Amino acid sequence: MSTVSATRPRQSWAGLWNISFGFFGIQIGFALQNANMSRIFQSLGTSLDDLPALWVAAPLTGLLVQPVIGHLSDRTWLGRLGRRRPYFLLGSILAALALILMPESPGLLMAALLLWLLDASLNISMEPFRAFVGDQLDKDQHAAGYAVQTAFIGAGAVFGSIFPWLLEHFGVSNQAPGGGIPDTVRVAFWFGGAALFLSVLWTVLTTREYSPAEMAAFHGDDAADDSHTTRVLAARGHGTSLLWIAAGAMVAGAVALWGLEKEVYLLGALLAGYGLASIIAVSRAKAGRPISMLGHIVGDFAGMPVLMRRLAVAQFFSWSALFIMWINTTPIVTSAFYGAPDAQSPAYQQGANWVDVLFATYNGVAAVAALTLLPWLSRRFGQVRTHIVGLLCGAAGFASFFWVSDPQLLLASEVGIGIAWASILAMPYAILASSLPQRKLGIYMGLFNVFVVVPQLLVATVMGSITKHFFPTEPIWTMAFAAATLLLAALAMMRVPVEVR
Structure with a gap:
């Protein structure tokens, strides 16, 4: 019989490696998606104006999947597999299949459906990994745990981003006769599927999860959390819910009135949908009925700690900038730096491969910075000020796209x-x-990632309208938006209390 301790044992560097190694493969999948999906869509015949619409499936899926998976993983226990690892494994299998099938897409519809499956599967695997670090480590190792995870994210993204470029230099064809997807992308996606599954399998086989009894010894019973959520819901009226529904109706009206992109209707539907879900959850709580998964998600969202709310604002602006970059870097570099907006031209494929190198560069820098620069800054200035500095560095990087003419720079x-x-x-x-x-780390991490996903959905819908109306042939201006949103994120971080060091 195992002894239950009130504190977790410290993990060695090997333990930290095993806990987060699966993220290496997950990020290979994300990197292949981020660096190549616009290329695949354009190679299959879509126009620049339609790219954001085709990307809508990814953030929408994450918005729906992550809170649900977070809630379920907090309450799952499948014997030796535990509570987080079943989701790692399921998501990795589905994502690997999507990656293998993606370059075989015969047309845009199949590619868009596989993007939806890929993003849903990556989210199923990724979300519990965030909570897994908190499960496995005591508070004094949280910073180290997330630094190692970030290093694996950067390393995985380097491999995923640069692999098509490397394949070309090893003699794999970067041209597709008669158009279509070149062999460099095809082989890279196949490799990525295998690497994703095997790396997640490594974490599943080399780690163990603390049992429900051990977690209860660390944090106590879950009943108090359930009763708190019920009280939060029962104390609410329906006024706020009706405001969410009204906001959704206003968005839909704006689309019809101003002729915005039809995908913006999704924003209205999401706002109204949350309002309806809130009405249902509040009504059930007031009636004294048992709290459901919907109630937990709505109640925990409404009852987020103040610190989390303030961080969420910065997170919202940060990820707006990132998604602008992921959608637009390929068309920016190929058109502004290689003079090749036509996806069938050799110069376009050369520019698209250079984007892979650029993406590998920023991810490689991230991997090194996570283990060297950021810990050094954090020890001296604290985590909040360190994050402000990091965001300002990113804003300068996006703005510099307007200062250089040589793609090497x-x-x-x-x-x-x-x-x-x-x-x-x-x-x-x-x-x-x-x-x-800590007992609700999964659901809170899932809800926090809503502020990762919502800005992506906004960019995928609203940015298409902005680009089409103001600079339809000059996508480089989207980098100005990216720089501005990172500046707003840095300003938002100034409202987050600076920790006592």
Whole structure:
């Protein structure tokens, strides 16, 4: 019979490696998606104006999946597999299949459906990994745990981003006769599927999860959390819920009145849908009925700690900038730096491969910064100020796209972006992990990731309208929006209390 301790044993560096190694493969999948999906869509015949619409499935899926998976993983126990690892494993299998099938897409519809499956699967695996660090480590190792996780994210993204470029240099064809998806992308996606599954399998096989009894010894019973959520819901009226519904109706009206992109209707539907879900959850709580998963999600969202709310604002602006970059870097570099907006031209494919190198650069910088620069800054200035510095570095990196004309010099731009990326992946989670209720770490991490996903959905819908109306042939101006939103994120971080060191 195992002895239950009130504190977790400290993990060695090997233990920290095993806990987060699965994220290496998950990020290979994300990197292949981020660097190549616009390329795949354009190669299959879509126009620049339609790219944001095709990307809508990814953030919408994350918005719906992450809170649900977070809630379920807090309450799952499947014997030797535990509570987080079943989701790692399921998500990795589905994501690997999507990656293998993606380059075989015969048309845009199949590619868009596989993007939806890929993003849903990556979210199923990714969300519990954030909570897994908090499960496995005591508070004094949270910063180290998320730094190692960020390093694996950066390393995985380097492999995923640069692999098509490497394949070309090893003789794999970067041209597709008659159009379509070149072999460099095809082989890279197949490799990525295998690497994703095997790395997640490594974490599943080399770690063990603390049993429900051990978790109860660390944190007590869950009943108090359930009763708190019920009280929060029962104390609410329906006024706020009706405001959410009204906001959704106003968004839909604006689309019809001003002729915005039809995908913006999704924003209205989401706002109204949350309002309806809130009415249902509040009504059930007032009637004294048992709290459901919907009630937990709505109640925990409404009852987020103040620190989490303030961090969420910074997170919202940070990820707006990142999604602008992921959607637009390929068309920006190929058109503004290689003079090749036509996806079928050799110059376009050369520029698209250079984007892979740029993405690998910022991810490589992030991996190094996560283990060196950020810990050094955090020890001296604290995590909040360190994050502000990181965001300002990213804003400078995006703005520098307007200062250079040689695509080689964009490597310097990616250094600033890489520092920001490392900080975005590590600092908010390190700040949160020690302040959130550990029994509900999964659901809170899932809800926090709503502020990762919502800005992506906004960019995928609203940015398309902005680009089409103001600079339809000059996507480089989207980088000005990216720089501005990172500045807003830095300003938002100034409202987060500076920790006592």
